[in-house]
Amino acid sequence: xxxxxxxxxxxxxxxxxxxxxxxxxxxxxxxxxxxxxxxxxxxxxxxxxxxxxxxxxxxxxxxxxxxxxxxxxxxxxxxxxxxxxxxxxxxxxxxxxxxxxxxxxxxxxxxxxxxxxxxxxxxxxxxxxxxxxxxxxxxxxxxxxxxxxxxxxxxxxxxxxxxxxxxxxxxxxx
Amino acid sequence: xxxxxxxxxxxxxxxxxxxxxxxxxxxxxxxxxxxxxxxxxxxxxxxxxxxxxxxxxxxxxxxxxxxxxxxxxxxxxxxxxxxxxxxxxxxxxxxxxxxxxxxxxxxxxxxxxxxxxxxxxxxxxxxxxxxxxxxxxxxxxxxxxxxxxxxxxxxxxxxxxxxxxxxxxxxxxx
Numbered sequence: 001x002x003x004x005x006x007x008x009x010x011x012x013x014x015x016x017x018x019x020x021x022x023x024x025x026x027x028x029x030x031x032x033x034x035x036x037x038x039x040x041x042x043x044x045x046x047x048x049x050x051x052x053x054x055x056x057x058x059x060x061x062x063x064x065x066x067x068x069x070x071x072x073x074x075x076x077x078x079x080x081x082x083x084x085x086x087x088x089x090x091x092x093x094x095x096x097x098x099x100x101x102x103x104x105x106x107x108x109x110x111x112x113x114x115x116x117x118x119x120x121x122x123x124x125x126x127x128x129x130x131x132x133x134x135x136x137x138x139x140x141x142x143x144x145x146x147x148x149x150x151x152x153x154x155x156x157x158x159x160x161x162x163x164x165x166x167x168x169x170x171x172x173x174x
Numbered sequence: 175x176x177x178x179x180x181x182x183x184x185x186x187x188x189x190x191x192x193x194x195x196x197x198x199x200x201x202x203x204x205x206x207x208x209x210x211x212x213x214x215x216x217x218x219x220x221x222x223x224x225x226x227x228x229x230x231x232x233x234x235x236x237x238x239x240x241x242x243x244x245x246x247x248x249x250x251x252x253x254x255x256x257x258x259x260x261x262x263x264x265x266x267x268x269x270x271x272x273x274x275x276x277x278x279x280x281x282x283x284x285x286x287x288x289x290x291x292x293x294x295x296x297x298x299x300x301x302x303x304x305x306x307x308x309x310x311x312x313x314x315x316x317x318x319x320x321x322x323x324x325x326x327x328x329x330x331x332x333x334x335x336x337x338x339x340x341x342x343x344x345x346x347x348x
Contacts, residue, residue, distance in 0.1 A: 044269055092321065094219065100333050
């Protein structure tokens, strides 16, 4: 029966990545098997430079990604994950530039959930498997609202989504 | 019938990503939906630095990835893709560091195929959908043989694979 439900959900294009605890925390999904949207290194919204700039890798739940590629917007229940990872140089035979190491510095989620008033942000601290909701006063909410190119998400930094969003008229130059 | 075969292949854990033309060229897979292994920026095996260092994003075919996570080595028919992508700074609200742009500079594949003598490398030039085999004299063959940590692949740069390879005794410090 469970299997039948799962197949029905998949057939309907529903996403099943979003699981909350009774306390409203978000369960950490197995996002490393999700669809990769892009990376930055040393990204900052101020003009600072860091000696060891971290990488930011962003992933989308596969069913939500498929829906975006058809419509240029994210379906309800979309989960995106941003993973901040330590960088290193002079590792093995790599002599310049930077590569990623095994050290994960932070994991955050952005979740679209109409039953919770739209987009919300969660932080997974120090390897936690449960993400805590950031309060609506946190900078992420206003920053995404003001600067995100498409549907509250930074599609301007996700190169494979840009063309689709432009085709569907959901891309704002920001 | 086709569906039954596909399901049987999936059940057997076989990878189905490898398709050759009659001329021996490799068909470009839809690798952006594959499992992301990691990125570097400005990677070089010599001590050079570039004004606009490109990103290198690496992807594994999902069934091959699952097999690696169980065994610490790649199954026959594994396909890995390296995508070189242009970087930019001062894009939108990002004021430092670098992000990825929509411009793909190069795509290369590394393929494990026992019917072709083991690992082989293919290059997809200028957006080509068919990859040409690099000759065995190309630098990629000797470099991977001498410097790759695990099974001819640069697992030292793929942080989520390192622990698995070490657990299975397939990791060489290089």
